[in-house]
Amino acid sequence: MKNKILGITTFLPLVVTLIVINFLPERIPRHYDLQGNIDAWGSRYTLFIFPVVIILITLIWLLVIKYFEKKSISAEEDKERKEAGGNAKVLYVVAIVENLVFNVMCYSFIFSAYLEVKSNAQVMAIDINTVMGVVYGLMFIVLGNVMSKCKRNSVLGLRTPWSMKNDIAWAKSQRWGGISFIVSGIIIIISAFIYGGLAVIGIMLGVLTLDAVLCFPLSYIAWKKSEERG
Template sequence: MGIELKAFFNWKLLILPVLAVVITLIVWPALPEIIPTHFDVQGLADDTGPKIMIWIFPAMLFLLPALMMISPMIDPRRRNYEKFKKSYGVILGVTEVFLFLMYGWILGQIFGVAFINGEYLLPVMTGLMFLALGNVMPKIRQNYLVGVKTIWSFDDPDNWNKTQRFGGYCFCVVGVLLLLSCFAPLAWRTAVILILIFTAALLPMGYSWLLFRKKEKEK
């Protein structure tokens, strides 16, 4: 039984993308021809590009929900999406809000409006996103788009469920540590953040492999 597009479509998902487009059209005439396109750990611009690149964020805000609405129809595990539909919506919503806030911060930097100190932007935003995703991760069922995906869990529902549960714990712990990384010296902060993010990604994968090895030994 197929999954219809309307089953995962919610008009609220268009609010932030449309708002981003409206904001971009309003500020477009006032944008300088060259804008910052990348920022270092201190929130200082370290790369620039033509102002047309400002459209990257509105485009991403439209493409993300489009991808996540189409995926349940083409994923070989499409039937499982109904089992975690609410969590799926949370994942999309959290990611959209993250992108929109980052876009707002960049516009603030361009026009000299400080919403949040750039030194704390990455650890705070990333930490909050990890906490939100970690809370819904245990509810994710087998699919090819979201969650911790390993070759050992795709054909083993028990391995998948335990891996997502463990991944959820890891994301929540790392989310808290990312928030606390605001207090790390600037010279170390980038390394700390990257180590924490890689830890959150690698630990669940290692756990999935251990579950697989344990099951193999029991055969």
């Protein structure tokens, strides 16, 4: 089932673009300035960039997933095999959620271009920044909920010099990092509805920077406490 969902979310944007592109003129809005005004036009075939990027990113995810799936079979220790299998499942969730975010962004760009062409508009028909804030906020909330399910590895999760030292430090780091992601997602969504525009992007970058600043000392504290307990 997870392979089917991943496949649908990977190729649906390409199918939708192939259908919709026939209803668009040769030239569509291609770029917007900071105020949302259309400042460049281009070929309608530029809409294929997003679907192709989605496919390429999914292929990278699949390579990482296959690595963990092989490790879940070939690892010598039972604990290592279970952890690898669990991480492969978490990666499927992450890949699907990311694809859903990209799906929404892709359809928003297509619909916005259609509305702009239809009404001969000179400004962005849909506030893409607001859409980004909402979908990325939701993505952070989902990722925050699955972080605690990640087992210690060098690819996925909150990896710091301290979280990688032992399983206790890792588990606590993921728990605190997950809470931080959930709170960040809620803040980003609220700011998207209140402010919109470029302010959303600024707030999103600020919140994620704060996450990074907070998670490192929290991870260190988790490791320090695990060492004190022996």
